[in-house]
Amino acid sequence: MSNSGTTLYLADLDRTCRFLRLPQIFSTCMSFSLVADMGIHRGYIGNWFMSIWCFCCAVTLIILTIELRRLPSEFPFFWYLSNTYACYSALLCLSASIIYSITYVQFLPYGPYQDRAIAATAFSCIASVFYATEVVKMWERSKIYKTSCYVLTxxxxLKVLETFMAGIIFAFISNTSLYLHQPALEWSVAVYSICFIPAALAILLNLGKWKCRLPGPFPLFQLVLSLLSVLLYISALVLWLLYQFNEEFGGHPQQSSDGDCRDELTYDMCTWDQRLAVAILTTINLLIYMTKLGYWACQVSVETKALPRVS
Structure with missing residues (x-):
């Protein structure tokens, strides 16, 4: 795309996204403020998601300040970072709304604290909608002006989803008591790290336009990497399910069999719930990797068919 086309694209995108910044900031700020005002009643889960809402609010404010000073026109790479941030923010706020309501809000007694928690969840949902709207608008503008951004493909x-799911898994397994007692579970944790690193590097390579520096054709490289990731995640999921939920391997098939979950509500997820959350997230990420494997298999197949046949 020509320089004039790039300038028009950035100017149009600047006007489009700027109208979304204020509701994004307002929604995340309200979620943060409502939970922060709960004091000791917010618990570990409340502190965790309060930090997420605070982060999204602060970064969005920084982005808006940069846009108002018209610096993005001088640094087009800023928009690639902004696109990536919008994707992750939409997922962060959406996950915060879901996990916070499931693991915390419904267990609060009726009263002002539950009302504030429900309001915080509602504002988090609204924020996720505005961030998702920004992603859709950026995708539409990229089609109109025929520009490209890796995270909008x-x-x-899929890479964004992979790294995001892995990030949530890392948050749950920060409780080392879930796996340090069993080498098989330590392997599962190692798999999460092994698969996360190349996925994060792939995003950086594409944002920096460096994918041409990889050895061999890029689709073939991604196909092999996806196949390896699928196999690793299958092993991690099988071992996690066996050693966490099968009594023969020392697991706890039911929540009631876990002594840590017998206590009254302490505004935290008990150990069994954390094990279940990791299992669910691992399954979701495995499905994402399988989807990516199918995508790259199709791409390699198309490129192979396009090659000239030697008679």
Whole structure:
């Protein structure tokens, strides 16, 4: 795309996204403020998601300040970072709304604290909608002006989902008592790290336009990497399910069998719930990797068919 086309694209995108910044800031700020005002009643889960809402609010405010000073026109790479941030923010606020309501809000007694928690969840949902709207608008503008951004493509969005799910898994397994007692579970944790690193590097390579520096064709490289990731995640999921939920391997098949979950509500997820959350997230990420494997298999197949046949 020409320099004039790039300038028009950035100017149009600047006007489009700027109208979304204020409701994004307001929604995340309200979620943060409502939970912060709960004091000791917010618990570990409340502190965790309060930090997420605070982060999204602060970064969005910084982005808006940069846009108002018209610096993005001088640094087009800023928009790639902004696109990536919008994708992750939409997922962060959406996950915060879901996890916070499931693991915390419904267990609060009726009263002002539950009302504030429900309001915080509602504002988090609203914020996720505005961030998702920004992603859609950026995708529409990229089609109109025929510009490209990796995170707005199918493989880019899958990478974002992979790294995001892995990030949530890392948050749950920060409780080392879940796996340090069993080498098989330590392997599962190692798999999460092994698969996360190349996924994060792929996003950086594409954002920096460095994918041409990889050895061999890029689709073939991604196909092999996806296949390896699928196999690793299958092993991690099988071992996690066996050693966490099968009594023969020392697991706890039911929540009631876990002594840590017998206590009264302490505004935290008990150990069994954390094990279940990791299992669910691992399954979701495995499905994402399988989807990516199918995508790159199709791409390699198309490129192979396009090669000239030697008679």
């Amino acid at each position: 199918m493989p880019g969005l």
